[in-house]
Amino acid sequence: MNDLLKNIRQSLPQHKAPEELWDGIASQLDEENSIPFEILPTHTAPNKIFDRIYNELEAKKTGKLRTLNIAYRVSAIAASIAVVLTLSLFYKSGHTSNEPMLASVETVTTETDLNMNAAINKDLQDICAESPEVCSTKEFTSLKSKWLKLTAEIERLQSLGANYNQTDRIAMYIKRVEKDKFEVERQMLVLF
Amino acid sequence: MVSTKLEKEQRLVKQCLKGERQAQHELFMLYKDAMYTIVLRMMGNKEEAEDILQEGFVSVFNNLGSYRGEGALGGWMKTIFVRLALRKLSNKKFTSDIDEHQEGATQQDEHLTGELLEKLIQGLDKGYRTVLLLVEVEGYKHKEVAEMLGISEGTSKSQLSRAKAILREKLKKIGYE
Numbered sequence: 001m002n003d004l005l006k007n008i009r010q011s012l013p014q015h016k017a018p019e020e021l022w023d024g025i026a027s028q029l030d031e032e033n034s035i036p037f038e039i040l041p042t043h044t045a046p047n048k049i050f051d052r053i054y055n056e057l058e059a060k061k062t063g064k065l066r067t068l069n070i071a072y073r074v075s076a077i078a079a080s081i082a083v084v085l086t087l088s089l090f091y092k093s094g095h096t097s098n099e100p101m102l103a104s105v106e107t108v109t110t111e112t113d114l115n116m117n118a119a120i121n122k123d124l125q126d127i128c129a130e131s132p133e134v135c136s137t138k139e140f141t142s143l144k145s146k147w148l149k150l151t152a153e154i155e156r157l158q159s160l161g162a163n164y165n166q167t168d169r170i171a172m173y174i175k176r177v178e179k180d181k182f183e184v185e186r187q188m189l190v191l192f
Numbered sequence: 193m194v195s196t197k198l199e200k201e202q203r204l205v206k207q208c209l210k211g212e213r214q215a216q217h218e219l220f221m222l223y224k225d226a227m228y229t230i231v232l233r234m235m236g237n238k239e240e241a242e243d244i245l246q247e248g249f250v251s252v253f254n255n256l257g258s259y260r261g262e263g264a265l266g267g268w269m270k271t272i273f274v275r276l277a278l279r280k281l282s283n284k285k286f287t288s289d290i291d292e293h294q295e296g297a298t299q300q301d302e303h304l305t306g307e308l309l310e311k312l313i314q315g316l317d318k319g320y321r322t323v324l325l326l327v328e329v330e331g332y333k334h335k336e337v338a339e340m341l342g343i344s345e346g347t348s349k350s351q352l353s354r355a356k357a358i359l360r361e362k363l364k365k366i367g368y369e
Contacts, residue, residue, distance in 0.1 A: 026353075035359055037329050039306040040313075045228030045245055050220050053249045054213060060254070061211075 059130065120185060134191050143188050150181040201265045208256050216253055223266060224249075227273045233325055234277040236314040244280060248273040274326065278340060281318055304368050312362050320355035327352050 128135035135141075157174045204222075207215030227248060232241040251272055259268050313321055322341065326332045327348070332340075334348040341348070 041306040043229045045224040
């Protein structure tokens, strides 16, 4: 009889307790030892912080407007470069009779570019004064270094043009370097 | 009542998106204390909490466009503040101030006060404290906490369990069973 019972007991299936049971036990234990988090105090934030928030929002708005301003200038210069390059190529392909027209376009765009270039430089300096953390990044300093090299190259080419009176070809080289320079300026703007 | 609050929030969001200062101020007043409380509990330092409050609200106003109105605005904002606080905490060197807090925590009242409980929580290791506050006080799920902290759900659960055990031990030491 005992052996029979033993055999029956052994043949009965084994069951695994669901693992989720532990969560129930744990939460019950937690309740029993509960910590009354609901009594934690709330804190009052000083109202003056809103002025700081507002000032920061305003400063960013001004910065954005200036960035848009520079972006507009850069795109205007890029457009003028495209015009001069097209005319230069037109001129190089044999239409020598257009020389006076080309010269006048170059004169106009060069003056505009110089003014805009100075304005962009000033704007970038102002933005850097407001956001020194951006201007001190490796990416920005690397772009700035490229920008300075290209500016020096433009000055060098301009002096060559003045010395040798080869305005047509040198002007085209200058425009190409300027195009690279504006691309660098565009990349600098994206960082803000 | 609920729809009135919701409508008010929706109106404020629209106005804030237009950059209206008055609406921004109203939204700030509506949520400033709730957000400040969360951040102050996490950081344990008023100055840092104020800085995060400022940074957080600027981020809220600048990113309101990405709030799709699917969940509660308060919950969306809370996530911004919690993440900011977590970022600051991860940059902060952990200095154990448990003893200092425990020394200052002596039983004076018959009942446990919120201030004392908060002080004891502040004395926890920042890892334990963060999980405890996010799960027990702010109501985040372990899955969400795990994602925010870059840990596993299991770690979040064990951290919480350990945090509560330490807290209970502290309470016991100062006479609260």
